[in-house]
Amino acid sequence: MTRTGPLRRGQEVAPGYPVIEHVRRGEAYDTYDAWSRRRYSRCFVKAVRPNLAAEREVGDALVAEGELLLSCTHPYIVRAYEVAEAANGTPVLVMETLGGATLESLLDDGERRLTTRELGYLGQQLCSAIRYLHDRGYLHLDLKPGNIIAEFGRARVIDLGVARPPGPSRGGTGTPRCMAPEQVRGGTVGPPADVWGIGLVLYESATGCQPFADAPEDHPQLTRTAPPVRSARRLPKALAETIDGCLRPRPEDRPTLPHLHDVLAEATGEEQPP
Numbered sequence: 233m234t235r236t237g238p239l240r241r242g243q244e245v246a247p248g249y250p251v252i253e254h255v256r257r258g259e260a261y262d263t264y265d266a267w268s269r270r271r272y273s274r275c276f277v278k279a280v281r282p283n284l285a286a287e288r289e290v291g292d293a294l295v296a297e298g299e300l301l302l303s304c305t306h307p308y309i310v311r312a313y314e315v316a317e318a319a320n321g322t323p324v325l326v327m328e329t330l331g332g333a334t335l336e337s338l339l340d341d342g343e344r345r346l347t348t349r350e351l352g353y354l355g356q357q358l359c360s361a362i363r364y365l366h367d368r369g370y371l372h373l374d375l376k377p378g379n380i381i382a383e384f385g386r387a388r389v390i391d392l393g394v395a396r397p398p399g400p401s402r403g404g405t406g407t408p409r410c411m412a413p414e415q416v417r418g419g420t421v422g423p424p425a426d427v428w429g430i431g432l433v434l435y436e437s438a439t440g441c442q443p444f445a446d447a448p449e450d451h452p453q454l455t456r457t458a459p460p461v462r463s464a465r466r467l468p469k470a471l472a473e474t475i476d477g478c479l480r481p482r483p484e485d486r487p488t489l490p491h492l493h494d495v496l497a498e499a500t501g502e503e504q505p506p
Contacts, residue, residue: 236283238262245277246316246324257281260290265329268313274329275313280322291322297392298325300370308361310381310390330390332383335433339377339440346437348467352499354437357387358430359493366423366489370395373421375429376410377436398422408451409444413481416451424483427492431478438475439464457481471499 238254239262245251248269255263255276264277278297284290294315301312316324335354338344346354358375365372373394381388394405403418404411412428414421435458436442443458458479462472474495477487487495497504 236281239264244319245279246318246326249275249277249316249324249326260284260287261294266326268326271313276327276329278325278327279318280324282320285320285322293393294325295323297395298323300392300395301325301327303368304365306361306364308357308387308389309364310388330381330383330388332381332388334378335380335382335387335437336377338382339437343440345440345465348471348499349501351434351438351467351471352496352501353385354387355430355434355496356493356500358389358433359489359496361387361389362426362430363489363493365395366426369397371398371421371423372426372429373415374406374410375426375433376407377433380433409442409447409453411451411453412483413453414483416454422483423489424486427478427486427489428483430489430492431475431486434475435461435479438467443479453481468499470495 238257239245239251241251241253243251245264245266249266252265252267252274255265260281262279262281264279266275266277268275278294280290280294298312298315301310310330311328313326313328316326318324362372372389372392373396374391379389379391381390398421401415401418401421403416406415410429410432412425415425438461441464444452449455460472461467461475474487474492478492480486
């Protein structure tokens with residue numbers, strides 16, 4: 233009988249990686265808190281769901297994500313240890329265990345809002361990670377509070393599952409209400425799509441609400457613009473205008489990442505490195 237459910241405690245995801253706890257089941261992957269017998273430590277493991285083992289593109293996508301993460305060495309991007317192989321031959325992505333919670337859970341359904349200074353630090357760290365990724369020839373394309381771990385004052389970007397080089401793209405790859413309009417429509421996608429993602433994260437972190445979450449349609453960002461952030465929260469004018477600018481419908485109208493970083497640096501009130 234073919235197993236379709238997630239692994240239980242003690243079963244191995246891959247040789248040397250017994251399960252401590254199943255964390256989450258997504259559309260294509262299971263994630264686990266596991267023990268690394270080689271490292272004598274916990275690790276976070278992403279594995280192909282058993283019922284999708286024969287779907288080669290699912291495994292190929294996980295290998296691509298793993299190879300990209302293995303090539304990255306950045307303090308604000310989750311670290312990968314290796315791409316291992318499960319008993320059924322499917323790939324298994326082994327990553328470090330992060331000690332914090334997702335930004336999504338910290339915002340607590342609008343009950344928590346970041347201070348201006350916290351917004352500055354968060355945004356700077358996201359800009360740093362994404363500029364590094366862009367310099368390596370990739371876009372993240374799925375920035376949202378659920379894909380950011382807050383760990384001891386640092387933001388850690390996770391889930392590079394839809395990351396890809398800039399250029400022509402088919403529409404609809406990403407999280408429906410988080411995608412930049414050009415991601416939804418398809419066509420040429422470039423760095424402004426990630427500027428949109430950072431802007432959306434900062435908007436929600438500042439106001440406690442996602443500007444497109446309550447719309448009845450699947451892709452409200454195609455037919456409406458986000459309300460000005462100052463309609464929901466008092467912020468310094470330059471910071472508010474820049475966050476609003478990140479969410480402009482036309483990619484060429486959004487600020488660049490260096491400009492966004494500079495505005496966020498002013499919000500922290502600290503002197504920046506040369």
